[in-house]
Amino acid sequence: MRDVSIIGIGQTPVGEHWNRSLRHLAYDAIAAAMQDAGIERADALYVGNMLSGEISGQSHLGPLIADFAGLRGIEAVKIEGACAGGAAAVRIGYLAVASGLQDIVICAGVEKMTDEVGSRLTSALAQAADADHETVHGISFVALNALLMRRYMYEYGVRHEDFAGFAINSHANAVGNPNAMFRRPITLEAFKRAGMVAAPINLLDSSPMADGAAAVILCPSEQAREFTDDAVRIAASAMATDSLSLHDRHDPLWLQAAQDSARRAYRQAGVGPADIDLFELHDAFTIMAALSLEATGFADRGRGWQLAANGDIRPDGRIPICTMGGLKARGHPVGATGVYQIVEAVQQLRGKAGDCQIPNVHLAMTQNIGGSGATIVTHILEGG
């Protein structure tokens, strides 16, 4: 096993890219990352994506994106894990480099969502759930999270507004991120009166769907200095799965795959939650942020929401999260999100996060969640 480092990053702004298609967005991010790393060729390309088949009528993304990015001929394949496809692509790239089989690997995440609208987009996203036993009943993705949130509020006696801190923190942090979709702060009052999407989830509990692409370049750590002085080491990479459907979970309010992948990552990196300086977690909905903090050991069961209420998650808090806006305010281009999280962690570890910079960051953790928690990928990154 070889040690693996990130030597280049690239991203497009998250938003509505009416003039750019799937392949263009991917190219933009890949080209930026290659330029950042100072490379012109790579051995392999892994593309994280969820909805290309559904929305763009385009499967077989590996060769399409490789060719379009001027990399015709290399090993290239799409990696799909619903909303966790981005981090899964990085995980696969990590395995390829760590194994010694590949040296320079591009891991990209791309999603083009605005080419579909309304109920058909809702349907496409719902494919992350069990088609025969969840989506057949007309369930939407937000509804699955609403089922979790209502039960959470019931079991732990939590009010809806107790989750407001997650959305307020993400929006406040996004102000400093030029690539974020919503660069404006929100208030508790705005959170409380936001329109209902699927009770108890309202518009400000929810991350916005958007277009976007991000990419990272991996190479063996021993070669990293040939390319950059800003290399970030992947201290741990771990993936775990749970039942696809919520109803098959032995304990729906516990993200077992989040705990499993985080524990594996902590073990690999030889660290614990107390050593992590910032955490890019998967706040697709405020409830997911609370559940993630619990499963990864930052809060006790049923107490994750308190970290939002007491300020622990803010940039100056005990465990800053979503430091560049998170899914909530940077935006959630589903299959690309996991790569955005890693790109942002690298920005922080390099000390180049601009207005979003958290001081003294040495270890950053990212966690990308697919579906209602069935695929969860955790990375721990270490600055130079």
Added chain:
Amino acid sequence: MGDEGHRARVQDTQHVTRNTQYGIMKPSTDVGIVGYGAYIPRYRLPATEVARVWKGGEGGLPVTEKAVPGLDEDTLTIALEAARNALARAQIDPQLIGAVWVGSESHPYAVKPTSTIVAEAIGATPHTEAADWQFACKAGTETMQASIGFVASGMARYALGIGADTAQGRPGDALEYTAAAGGAAYLIGPAEESLVLFEASFSYVTDTPDFWRRPYMHYPSHGQRFTGEPAYFHHVTSAARHLMAEMDRTAADFTYVVLHQPNAKFPQRAAKMLGFEREQWTTGLLCPVIGNTYAGAAMLGLTAILDEARPGDTILAVSFGSGAGSDAFALRVTERITERQHRAPKTQDYIARRKEIDYATYVRYRKKLQMQ
């Protein structure tokens, strides 16, 4: 007339029914109803709503309100819940059901049986007969007549006869006040397992075009006042009179009577013509509060009676289907009724489960909005 004498007379007619001009139907083996079940949807459209939209709030109202199916209901779902209630009362192995028959004028498919879905869902498949029946509002009792023959002949231990409809009336038409949804199911089986016995039955049919619907048409057409005297009243009273005469009975010999009920007025007038008193028909007269459930109408009236009946009670039930014809049944309640009445929701439980809707919601639920 005493019970013994009556029974002897019925026995006498057993093997000669086809030889007499107006012979009643009496199978050579006694059969009865082993389980029965009702279903009525939750939503109610007050007749005043139809009058408000179409008559400026003026004019008489043929019913108080009618039962309207929800967006996820149709004749199949209604038939199925009624069938499940019948099985809950009967508590028999569904694999022993030799026929599943559904009578309706509103089958969800023009081609593809409702009955196979019911049969599958209740666990009667695959060793069973299944078919959909059609005879306007008489389609349901047709399945009962056929079930009597099927079971009595020994071709099946049990047969399930169901009448269910989600009837549609043209907006603004007189039928819109009444065209309702509901259904009832009867599991017919051996007399020794029955909660009510078929003493005899009778069918009376002519070619009388009082009401019809051509293929691909959404709403039915009807002959207005022609639906009354020559159609409903003639067939209902003829069937009832022939059955009572052949059984040497009068209205006074029955504890209850239930007739097809297209509105509140017709069945009460017909019952009066036949010599019945109000207290005999009140229990089975549901039309004023649920509307005309078509193939389910007389059958639901009968479930409401069975919910209340005591051992030894006698019931006259007469259906009517446009086109036209009537099936009449003479029934005698056994002591098994009391243990089974409470095994499933009663007809009045469904009537009490009521949510009033306005005309706009009704228009949406009944898919009268142009969406494309």
Added chain:
Amino acid sequence: MGIARDWRLRSQRYALVGEICDDCGRKIFPPRDVCPYCAEEAQTPFHFSGRGEIYSHTTIYNPPAGFEEFAPYTVALVKLEEGPLVTAQLTDVDPQEIAIGQPVEMVTRKIREEGPEGLIVYGYKFRPRLQAA
């Protein structure tokens, strides 16, 4: 077009037919090839009673394609009396009448229609328990 796909699931969809694990005895729904508790393969069909209570619920105003005509509608996780959780719509109930812990029972209803010419898909939903008086 999911003709065979819906057809092959008809017993679980119409009547909540699941399984009981021959090894650990747990009741399983939806049915699967390997017991999710003990990973044994052998199971025997089991008819669930259809009775349960609401574990959680939400109402959908922005439905996926194919469900537009039913919106708004309520979906729930229902804890069956025999143990498993099941995802399904609630029916014959107004959203404001629903509460966690409420007793419900299974009914078979229309889940969706494949357009005006296509098949009608029927399956389980749950409604507030209608007690036999």
